[in-house]
Amino acid sequence: MKIQRFAGVTAVIAAGALALTACSSSSDDEGSTSTDGETTASGPSTGIVSVNGNEPQNPLVPANTNEVGGGLLLDLTFSGLQYYDAEGGAHLEVAESIESDDAQNWTIKIKDGWTFSDGTPVTASSFVDAWNWGALLSNATLSSYFFESIEGFSYEEESELKGQGLEVVDDSTFTVKLKAPEADFPLRLGYSAYFPLPESFYDDPDAFGEAPIGNGPYLLDTWTHDAEAKLVPNPDYSGDRTPQNGGVDVKFYQTQDAAYNDLLAGQLDVITAVPDSAFATYQDELGDRAVNQPSAVFQSFTIPETVPHFEGEEGKLRRQAISHAVNREEITDVIFDGTRTPASDFTSPVIDGWSDSIPGSDVLEFDEQKAKDLWAQADEMSPYEGTFTLAYNADGGHQAWVDATTNSIKNVLGIEAEGKPYPAFAEFRQDITDRKMDGAFRTGWQADYPALNNFLAPLYKTGAGSNDGDYSSEEFDGLIDQGAAADSVEDANKFFQQAQEVLFEDLPAIPTWYSNVTGGSAETVENVEFGWNSVPLLYEVTKN
């Protein structure tokens, strides 16, 4: 309607003006921290920051991107209902409010004035239609399971969420009905699967995937496959994540070693992961520009009940024995040079609600005697024979720690233990999915969004999608459901911690460590801050 549009235009102008003032005010703050030679008195720095990335494995469509290569680009070119700050805290971005009385029926209002880079406005339909498209069975998107909990979602038949779990109320309001209450639902909404899409997307999704039209802080300027992607600031961006630089150049590398060498030679500004070969030296080489902090990545290995000698009571004893036999401190120190943190629970220190003192977590301590005793007890029930194997995919750089872990088990328990490498990830996953594993196998989890339950329900709940060991515990399931239905995130987290007590008893997966973010930057840039998801907040980085 005419008035609406007029209001929209003034809103855009106002937003633009606001953005400009925000720029200049932030540059005042930044003026004191920026380094020599910045000639611009107001406005963000104009240099283009180069960072390493991976060639996206799918076209850049939010619901079809589940890997970091595409994820990095999407997070910069789109804005969702919420965004996450460096600590993993969620803040409203496009959304004005996300409210519910019962944690099951949510009403979401979005702010005025947001537009896509083709000029069309961001409305409630932009979200609803996008989520609908992503959830449709016939579209077979890789991230469709993010819409699982919305009423109307189905894996069996073609089912439109629109009209069932999703309803558009007006241009700036829509409602979401979940299948079950979830107190932390808003926490999810910063994840890329929930990004809005312009109407032009539905005309030609394939073309969109090559040149996406988003509403984020940056625009995708060029994308040279297997080489690099160049991003420039989006003048129409209306949110808080204002770019503080003149653009971002994402260079795709096949190996991290190549990226690191480029950093040392001054050809790269920011590196998001340090290669193994430089673990021991990079903190010296980069000094205070090196980064080594915990991230939301949890590592473990799983011994399913189907492995001989690992079922029931005997299995419990053996799992605990093995957990005590792994010297996590030594391994993270020697193999990883301190770039991993020994685990003390099943989640991650970066997430709100993490605790290192959950009852039962002492099973994660290295204790040779206890390990031997427990193992001997299990042997009394049924003597162990054969070789303990730990399977992994050889193309992931895991050989070193697997060998160290199996050696540790071998030395302490006196049994034959060795790693079992699979040359390719595909085969490794295949055997896991088909439940053909006859020994232990490595498992890990990277949080999609900063919520405690994201580490628990998808992995250990009965029948959950990533419950590779087929673990099932009524007690655990009950506690998770109670947490999901809790009134607040704090209350929910209490239940989740209790649920972990059950996990420490049964050890469906044996926690090993949390991966740290290892990264660094060159002297050409400032303000490099890594976020909770191991990716730097590139819009904050300044370069002259």
Added chain:
Amino acid sequence: MAATGRKVSLMAWYVARRVMQLIPVFLGATLLIYSLVFLLPGDPIQALGGERGLPPAVADQLRAHYNLDKPFIIQYLLYLKGLLSFDLGVSFSGREVSEIIASAFPTTFQLAIMALVIEAVFGVGVGLIAGMRKGGIFDATFLVVSLIVIAVPIFVIGFVVQFVFGVKLGWFPPTVGSDVTFYTLLAPAIVLGSVSFAYVLRLTRTTVAENLSADYVRTATAKGLARPRVVRVHVLRNSLIPVVTFLGVDLGALMGGAVVTEGIFNVPGIGNALYTAIKAQDSPSVVSIVTVLVIVFLIANLLVDLLYAVLDPRIRYA
């Protein structure tokens, strides 16, 4: 004259026959590779879902989309059919395979040609001198150098060259990335050609030494021809025959074997593309890329065989 005319028409016949023979070889190679990729264990569709896999319904949809639910022979025939209309298929990443090849091939080709030229010029040059001064210090030194280059794995050579000359000394940029020029490809070309350089050196040295002690050289020297002329006109030309054979075949080998070098120096070429495709078990991509490599190899082979007949009059193609 009649004799030359006959030779030319024999040659023409030979070329025609060889070009026709390209087809069954081409089919054989593509079938072989297709079967190998098909036999790969693991489900590429599940792998698309990463660590957490895909719900079965989604996986089934994708499988049908890529024709992976059909029997092997149907898949192969569908692929061939596409090939005839120059549709090389779509990779799992959504890009047309023909587009992937079009952007990656010229880079690798340039890299391989540079490596070939470097190894030919230096290999023949050094080999020639070594062969003429067989048993001397020069010869012994380069023999040891060539053995070291062969014995040290290429990834070690690559890493050392990149670190020492790229990072520490700054003579070359450590990686290539999107900046593909003669200068940036120099370091990877040297590394790629290093092992072949050793082969060429040894081969040249051996043949030169052999030919230097041949009767016709003695005759030429006895006739009073200056030594440099003897070497240039007679010895070099005869010695080059096995070397040329090797170089021609090497082009295909360099292009196919560049995967390690391309990874280290981040060259956006065919090796990288192929390696990624194999890891993803992306049959259309793998087969198409290998097919292109096979064609390059076969054409290079054919040219070498023809050159062989030109250079060595003892060889007749009946």
Added chain:
Amino acid sequence: MPENRPNDELLHGASSAPFADQEHYFADEDTSPVLDAVDAPDESAPPTSLWRDAWNQVKVRPLFWVSAALILLVVLVAAFPQLFSSVDPRQCDLGNSYGAPSAGHPFGYDRQGCDIYSRVIYGARASVVVGVLTTIGVVIIGSMIGGVAGFYGKLTDSLLSRVGDIFFAIPLLLAAIVTMQVLDRNVWTVAGVLIVFGWPQIARITRGAVLSVRNSEFVTASQALGLSKPAILARHVMPNAIAPIIVIATVSLGTFIVVEATLSYLGIGLPPTTVSWGGDISQAQAALRTNPQVLFYPAGALGLTVLSFMMMGDVVRDALDPKARKR
């Protein structure tokens, strides 16, 4: 005319021949004992052949003995590692990671805390077996196919060459990557894969050498004398092809060992539970910046082995190939 007509008795019935009354001078037969010895054939010496000649040549060269000794050493180490090290190569204690050399552990420790010296000793077997197996297989299959193709020519040649092209055209490394994921990973399968994709190179060389020789006179002569084609191929033509085969084979042996290391680098070589130089070299990459000795020892052993085989190859080729003899 002079009255003196010496050596008359040597002229048989020449009195009526033309120029009968011309003087003919003959040198005295030289019966001095020294020259006798030089000129007279040695009838008591044994008959020689190409191989005996070669042996005679080879045994006086120091390079031969050096490389033979090295090869023998490597083979011994590969066959009886227990004689050279009493430490278990798979007994690793993380606490010793990158430890310095000490008594009983002359090379120190690697990243996992395993004894490097012991791993170098035990690793010889896998690498040497892969190299030797592959080379033998490649030489036998390649030379047979190449020889037949070059000698018989026409359809046989076309067929065999094109089959070889199929295997040759597929880059070895990539074929290995794909194939090794399908098969079990042990020395036999690794060698097998390398043989299957490596024989065309030898076949090509053989075919080329055979082609050069096929039209020579001695082959025509043998045919004229009635020798069967296979016999000509085996007894007369092939020996001429041996020299280039040996050169390429000895270099290839080294290359195959190195290719195994590269396969390990890509994660598809011998499994990590098998102690091998290739595996250790690829694992040592992570330590390149800080502890390069972990790379140096297995790479040095690899290099030495490759060197010894190649030197031997050089020596043998020099002896077998008449054209390479120094003037």
